[in-house]
Amino acid sequence: MSTKDWIEKDFYKVLGVSKDAKPEEIKKAYRKLARDNHPDQNPGNPAAEQRFKDVSEANDVLSHTEKRKEYDE
Secondary structure (H helix, E strand, C coil), X not given: CCHHHHHCCCHHHHHCCCCCCCHHXXXXXXXXXXXXXXXXXXXXXXXXXXXXXXXXXXXXXXXXXXXXXXXXX
């Protein structure tokens, strides 16, 4: 994924955390949302599957210090 794609998405909003959230807060929010929207929990629900993908992408960026720093700039 390119950085340009990141600009159009508010990963903090996706996870429901503030921009100054600590890594533990991001992890906790991700785990709850991932569990609630996991395809195994919502078989045949494409909206939940898409939300799961969005939450996973947000976590991937915000949970890595370098990616988060790049995203925040």
